[in-house]
Amino acid sequence: MLELADIEAARERVAQTARGTPLEYSHTYTAMTGAEVHLKHENFQRTGAFKxxxxxxxxxxxxxxxxxxxxxxxxxxxxxxxxxxxxxxxxxxxxxxxxxxxxxxxxxxxxxxxxxxxxxxxxxxxxxxxxxxxxxxxxxxxVHAFDDEQVMAGQGTLGLEIVEECPDVETVVVPIGGGGLISGIAAAVKGIDPDIRVIGVQAAGASSAAPSLQKGERVVIDDVETIADGIATRSIGDRTFAHIQEYVDEVVTVTDAEIAVTMVYLLERSKTVVEGAGAVGLAATIFDAFDYDEGEVIVPLLSGGNVDMNTLTTVIMRGLVEMGRYLKLRTVLKDRPGSLEELLAIAAGHGANIYSIHHDRTSREIELSDAEIELELEVRGHDHADALVDSLRQAGYQVEQLD
Structure with a gap:
């Protein structure tokens, strides 16, 4: 089992290549959660991640x-x-x-x-x-990605930094893929102060750690499906499982929708790019995946920022949908001059911004005198979207809200 001395010994070696990364208090997430949230920005690390x-x-x-x-x-x-x-x-x-x-x-x-x-x-x-x-x-x-004591010890230097930069830390929230990162960090922070709580987070579509802990042996899941590709593993490692059993207080999961919303928050509020795997710790905090007290000092680790641009585009749109800020509607109009203008006037009256309009007269599901309309709209949130849809229905439109 790793001990604090192993991680302290690794620190000088790690410093030859890796850099210390900032830990910053967040007014935004403190206000959102009621806890005192400090973000550890390992997404600013060389190569863009903790590895x-x-x-x-x-x-x-x-x-x-x-x-x-x-x-x-x-x-x-x-x-x-x-x-x-x-x-x-x-x-x-x-x-x-x-x-x-x-x-x-x-x-x-x-x-x-x-x-x-x-x-x-x-x-x-x-x-x-x-x-x-x-x-x-x-x-x-x-060089194994996670199931190696020296790899785990190197990752554990993050734990040393967290406690030094935030001495009052009460809870550290860490992503789990294969388990090397949380094994090292947990051994480090527990070695410094056994009362510091360590919460592990997996994507719901790649969750092997929690069932492994419940069963008392490693569980290998059949399939993984998550936008958090950096932690999309079928199982944690043998060595890391032992460390998680010993040092980690709780393992929770977050959904892809929660991860996407968190990535959007980080882009919009924190002006920082974080990959799906790097966002799960903050997602677990924002969406109350674990219990914490008012004012509790929590450090979610943003473990990396290497996200594919095509993936990021999809995640942003998914996040906006989940936040109620992107609305896609389908309805049917009479195919006559002025019909579309009447529809758009209702949207404009609610202050919705139009992304795109698709106008189709050829659908076999409508009458020859009709036209099918798909609208993509920017709205301010779920309440705004619901009010707009209600107004359209009250005006006689049969509106279908699309995913």
């Missing part, structure tokens, strides 16, 4: 002979970039196996950090299988 810490510590603790032979790993994202940069900084050769359909931006970023990228397989499991083949063929050291 550089564990990778740096693991590579730094290799023997000289192992460094000469190089390292290998499999990853589709943050771990790939962390290992690549950590290895390059100390002159160690690195090979990263990524799935064939990994985002081009992530492949290029990993190559730019100095790694040789091998594209193999349709998913992470296939990539990992090839990475282990390279490990055996070339006698390289496999």
């Amino acid at each position: 550089i810490r564990g990778a740096t510590n693991r590579i730094a603790t290799l023997s000289e002979a192992a460094k000469e032979k190089g390292v290998v790993t499999a990853s589709a994202g943050n771990h790939a970039q962390g290992v690549a940069l950590a290895a390059t900084r100390v002159g160690v050769d690195s090979t990263i196996v990524m799935p064939e359909h990994a985002p081009t931006a992530k492949v290029k970023a990993t190559e730019n950090y100095g790694a040789e990228v091998v594209l193999h397989g349709a998913n992470y499991d296939a990539a990992a299988e090839r990475a282990h083949e390279i490990e055996r063929e070339e006698d390289r050291t496999y």
